[in-house]
Amino acid sequence: MADMATRQEMGLAPGGFSRIVTVLQSLGLFWVLVALCAVAVYLSPSFFQFGNMMNVGRQVALFGIVSIGMTFVILTRGIDLSVGSIVGVVAVSTAMLLSAGFSIPVVMGIALVLGMLFGAFNGAGIVLCGMPPFIMTLGTLVMGRGIAMTIANGEPQMLGEATDAFYFLGGGFLLGIPVPIWIFAFVALVAFVVLRSTAFGRQVYAVGSNAEAARLAGIRVGAVLMSVYVISGMLAAVTALITVSRLTVGEPTAGSNLELEAIAIVVIGGTSLFGGEGGVVGTVIGAAIIAVIANILNLLGISPFTQQIVKGAIIIAAVMFEVYRHRQKA
Amino acid sequence: MMAPILEMKGIHKRFPGVYALKDVSFSVRRGSVHGLIGENGAGKSTLMRILSGAHRASEGSVAIDGAEIDNPTPERMLELGVAVIYQELAQTPHLTVAENIFLGRLPKNALGLVNWRKARADARAVLQDLNFNVNPAARIDKLSVAQRQMVEIAKAISRHARIVVLDEPSAVLGDSELVNLFAMIRRLSREQGVSFIYISHRLKELYEICDDVTVLRDGQVISSTPIAGTTTESLIRQMVGREMNDIFPERGTPREEIRLAVSGLNRKGVLKDISFDVRQGEIFGICGLAGSGRTEVLRAVAGADRIDSGEIRVDGKALSVNSPRTALANGIGLLPEDRKTEGLFLDQSVAFNVTISSLGALASGGFLKAGEERAKVAEYIRQMRIKTPSGATRVRTLSGGNQQKCGIARQLSAGTQILLVDEPTRGVDVAAKREIYDLLVRLTKDMGAAVVMVSSELPEVLGLCDRIMVMRQGEVSAIVDGKSASEETLMAHAVWN
16 A cells, blocks of 8 residues: 555556556446446346357457557547558458468568558658648548459459468467457557557657647657557558458458447547547457447347447447546646 | 725635635725736636636625626626636637627628628727727737737727736736737726726736735735735735745856857848857846747747758757757757647646656666656656646646746756746746746756746846847847846847847
């Protein structure tokens, strides 16, 4: 206890596990998730069955990875609408390269670089030309989907001989748990550490809190912005690899509307659209909340159309809460 | 004798955990100018928020023109003629001056559409009547802070305000603008019977403009009297509750070594051929009227603005300063004029704000050493007497003086050797001012740093600076010795040659 008190007094609040717990509690989100799980179990005892949990986990992973990239971007007070299209381009490129006989590690490398290049394109427009992130990434969203359609000729791309060997990434298991969940856990952990404990992480928050003050404080604002869009593009590419592997096909429509899911998850996770506030823990819980709600609706046999209505209402409620909080603060 | 225009009686205000006002009674005579002073946190703002209807008093009554108000909402108080002009103005930046003045009550024509011609003509009439030189068609965001303040006053007057509260107008106005403002206040109070409540940290002004003065301390009224019977010393004593004979600390003597040499600095339309040098241990003042280029000189040296030509040398070495980053790397740091929009990250912690410019030194392999950071921040909090519950507290919640200290701590932490400070004591109470003066002097005396200070408070410039550069219309008008200069000589250089 005494140690806690001095830690708090000295500066950055408690460390380690107790820190994570305080973060969760302060978000209040964790309890929302717990309550949702309780509701799910009440409605359908099969919720906690291993198979169902793994399905939920897969969905959390798929949306969560992109959402973590989006978290970086939104922390700088930006937005990245292009992630869904990047998934599309990378998905068809991956499939075509694999069927052309390139080795899996090479293809994965190319896929990541491709995603990063798209991010760099967004970053260049925003940093060098002063484009508003919303417009720049909207342009990339439209263009990206067009590129995916063009190179795939509008058709799903098969993987050829690599299909089975590549399946591990999206469909395989490691220690009984689906591989995508491991990848998500790894990405989330790295992102958490980067934002919490590196100079770069601090600079991300600084740029989002007050870009001019950040510039005057000696931060390379342009470089920070460029980096977050590159990170976002790269994580979109990771998502594309998992999707292609699991579906054993590269579809040019892959990742459609993913940007909206990701933004919703980040906002539900408590990261402020006004920049400089929030983080990865909230995003992980946000992804879980969205996935559990979808799962509950599925277990209840509610139609996908109605599910969309529910999801939209949740997004509006989350943003309302965020705006309310922001107002209280000012 | 007539009833006072405003009478606030037995006002108590309790916030969760804070007893902000204790039995405050405050009355303002019709057509008078009433100074309201006190340190930050003394309760001035809370009292004015109760007057404007923004806060509800826990106990007590407010009467205007002898009639007690039972339901003081912001709309009701506005209707009754109370106008509060805050330091941070609540304006709509993309609208024109005329639109701002008549916001919500623009004149309409027969079709129910806005009659723009009439709106502009009416606005022009109001502005001319006040002797304000502002174009009614100009957009608010193109105006200077001083002009915006004038627009806000014009708006109040056009709404037939009877009680106008001015919250530290001089903090954002230059001297000549202040002269205009005072002339306007006198005219409105004498000819039209408008009463003013004038909040300021600059006591000298109060003697120029006020009839009465009320001192608040710790949420209580210490005195409320005609200003004629008071002295600056007595007011300061009442504000801080102790003697402050000498607000300026003992200075050291600057050495011979030149740390910063600026020569031939030019920026088209803003700065013309600026040259000066600053020695080790020196506090070098820059003054001049608002718009004379004072701030721009600092920003140019700090790499915040581009320059067209000129040379900046630190310790004899010529630098190409093209960004704040390179300036900082060479030991030049800027404490900007507006700490809230350019200086601090208000929603981040004290620790975050202090270490943001020195993360490189606190990191190994990109990872921050948390323990080292905590220790460093705790050390600055202690050393600079930053009043904060902890290093994790949001900077937004601190008082102005403590916010400013966080800004200075950031510079020290970044190893700044040439500190450029722009209006370091704006919006800061007397006690905190003194602490900031102490800090600046300590920096020069004990740490061999050089300080360049821009300030529109002449007593502060004279009290602290070894030499003072006076600027006029983007040029150096004179560089004078701080000990022999007087406010009159500085003003003379600022206005003409």
